[in-house]
Amino acid sequence: MKTASIAYRVADFLRRYPPFQYLDEQELLELVAGGRVVFHEDGELVFERGQRRRPYVYVIQKGVVRLLDYTDGEDDEPHEVLRDVRGEGDLLGVGRYLGLGEHSYTARTETEVILYALPAALLWEQIKRHPRASHFLAAYFTVAITPAGLDGSSSRADELRLGRRPVDWMAQPLEPPGEPVVCQLRTPVSEVARALADQPPGAAAVVVDAEGAARGLISTRALSDRVASGRMPLAAPAERLMAPPADVLPPGLAAGRYLTRMLEMQAEHLVLTEDGRYTGPVVGVLARRDLTRAEAAAPLAIVEDMSRAGGIYELSRFLTQGQAFIAAGLTDADALRWLAPMATALYAAVLRRAVILVEGALIAEGHAVPELEHCWVFFGSAGRGELTTLYDLDHGLIYAEPEPGQRRAARGYFLELGRRVSAALAACGFVSTAKGIVSGHPSACRSINEWEIGFTYWIREPLESGVYRATSFFDMRPVHGDCSLVARLEQHILSEKERNPGFVPLLVADSMANLPPLTFFRGLVIDDEGRYTETLDVQRATLQPIVDIARALALDAGFDRGIGTLERLQALAPEDDAAGVLIRETIAAFRNALYYRTRAGLTADSDGSQLDPSNLTRLEQNLLKSGFRTVLRLMEYIGQRYGVVPRR
Structure with a gap:
């Protein structure tokens, strides 16, 4: 009876913690029956780095254990490095499931410690039978290095769900549409109309040239607006009615690719x-x-409604609908693959309509409008397509260089336009903090020559210009207007970078100015020196270092498009298999951290960067901890490549 009573008490303890809470009672009792209880005094070694593993996985029942590594110091003596701090309910010795026969770290007790040593082989077989248990154990490792047989997918992990409408369908290939209506450039419009008469509402015909290349589209709406109204004769050739295709894509892509592109x-x-x-x-x-x-x-309907909004209040209502869609679809980190570009498209639609409304108001007031091409641009997280809350929609304006006598008038008009657009965005619900970039400020509203001078100064004199405060300007995305201005500016940046080879290494050094935290422990965030804070700044800990490193690498590689962090990482050619694995781990860590920031921001109506560890489940903490380790490894890898030492 006494032995049975102890077994039930141990099982009751285990079921309070994942992955054991996902096992049934009989499995827990079987596991406990093959285990033992181990006691350690303060300061004792549980195991040492390099020591052969015993056939157990350990669960901390009471006390604190530190995981330690050793590095060579300047005096050639090994220096102790803290890698993790673990307490009640945490696991020790799971590296065996990666096939590692020896311990990677030294485990030393910091207090009196009671451990439950459980048979590792039996635990492995049990966990593989339960997807949620499998997913939790996988979180102890990384997305790119997970023991074979574990289900690392979050699709069935309730801990990661905020929304109730998953967007899994977006990853499914879209069924191809039916046979297209195709006509030639000289085909009479009357024949096009007859061919489209049997098609569903909203259909379109493709106009091709003699080689069969797509040259334009004729929609049923165009037929209604221009032919049925009598503005274009039925005998007119198709090329007079066609509009250029918005884009061309291959068939068989995921539905989300087509949706986000639209x-x-x-x-x-x-x-x-x-x-x-x-x-x-x-x-x-x-x-x-x-x-x-x-x-x-x-989202398609919302964007269309935004384009016809009669005023700022109506536009703000459509933005609220868009945010509700984003929140409803936020089921897990992978959902951001689709939701982040959707949010960017929604915010771009708001900016475009706000610009049109404000420009109309300025004309109605009698303002003289300069006849200069101009382009509205997103910077920072919006420029990278990674803004998922309404905080700090960084935006600016680039306008063509005016004649010398028109510069003052042009600058006055565009600044007034920028100020009113910024105010309109604020009225829609966007929040700009002190660090935000807004088109109403002279630093974000410049002629193309002024922008080129500014970037030249940042690149040639990075220390004097304080480029670390201006890196968001290097992430630009054209939103509305003449996109050739942005293309010219991007080419100028790359040319200046080539003439100043020390610029990228300096960006790399700045990106590693702050090491990520080490771990979570009892609701606190711990760094590698044992200091703690009560909140996690997920932007500073994970997102910002990856953003900064990816930007520097993209500039070094000569990318000439303002693309996002994940695209920048995916476009890099890894030097070897280890670098390829690290890139995949970094992508997963970034997307995971962005998910938690988005979830916190949409839940609390904030920018979401500050997380309370005590509100995170153990699974969520482990996933974020994995990201900390990945960021540190990325810093160390890039530091070796550029001769820079990561620093706190």
Whole structure:
């Protein structure tokens, strides 16, 4: 009876913690029956680095254990380095599941400690039978290095869910549309109308040249607006009525790819060709109606409504609907693959409509409008397509260089336009903090020559100019207007970078100015020197270092497009298999941290960067801890490449 009573007490303790809480009672009792209780005094070694593993995995029942590593110091003596702090309910010795026969770290007690030593082989077999237990154990490792047989997917992990409408369907290949209506450049409009008469509402015909390349689209709306109204004769050739295709993509992509592209381009249709090129054979036309799911229709309809909003109040209501869609779809970190570009498209639609409304008001007031091409631009997280809350929508304005006598008037007009647009965005619900970039400020509203001078100063004199405060300007995305201005500025940046080879190493050094924290312990955030804080700044701990390193690497590689952090990382050619693994781990760590920031921001109506560890589950803490380790490894790898030492 006494032995049975002890077994039940141990099982009761275990079921309070994952992964054991996902096992059934009989499995727990079987596990406990094959285990033993181990007691250690303060300062004793549980195991040492390099020691052969015993056939157990340990669970801390009471006390604190430190995991230690050793590095060579300047005096060639090994220096002790703290790698983790673990307490009640935490596991020790799970590295065996990676096939490591020896311990990677030394485990030393910091207090009196009671451990439950459980049979490792039996625990492994039990965990593999339970997806949620499997997912939790996988979080002790990394996304790219997970023991074979574990289900690292979060699809069935309730701890990661905020929304109730998953966007898993976006990853599924879209069924190809039916046979397209195709006509030649000289085909009479009357024949095009007859061909489209039997098509569903919203259909379009593809106009091709003699080689079969897509040259334009004719929609049923165009026929209604221009032909049925009598503005264009039925005998007119198709090329007079067609509009250029918004974009061309290959068939068979995930539904989310088509949806996000429609949002970005504000397109009603996408042309599908065999190879995804304009010169390829046309195989279909994808219309909005083909995205039949309610979730797919929502962002498309919201963006369309935004484009017709009659005022700022109405625009703000549509933005609220868009944020509700984002929150509802935020099921896990992978959902951001689709939700982040959707949020960017929604915010871009708000900016575009606000600009149109404000420009109309200025004209009505009698302001003289300079005849200068200009482009509205997103910077920072919005420029990278990573802004998922309404905080700090960094935006600015680039306008063509005016004649010398017109510079003052042009600057006055565009600054007034920027101030009013910034105010309109604030009225819609966007919040700009002290560090935000807004078009109403002279630093973000400049002529193209002034922008080029500014970037030249940042690149040639990075220390004097304080470039570390201006790195967000290097992440730019054209939103509305003449995009060639942005292309010119991007080319100028790359040219200046080539002429100043010391600029990228300095960016790398700045990106490693702060090491990530070490671990969580009893609701606190612990750094490698044992200091603690009560909140985690997930932006500073994980997101910002990855953003800064990816930006520097992209500039070094000569990328000439303002793309996001994940795209920058994916575009890098890894030097070897280890570098490839690290890039995949970094991508997962970034997306995971962005998920928690988004979840916190949408829940608390904040920017989401400050997280309370006591409100995180153990699974969530382990996933974030894995990200800390990945950021540190990334810093060490990049530091060796550029000769920079990460520092706190």
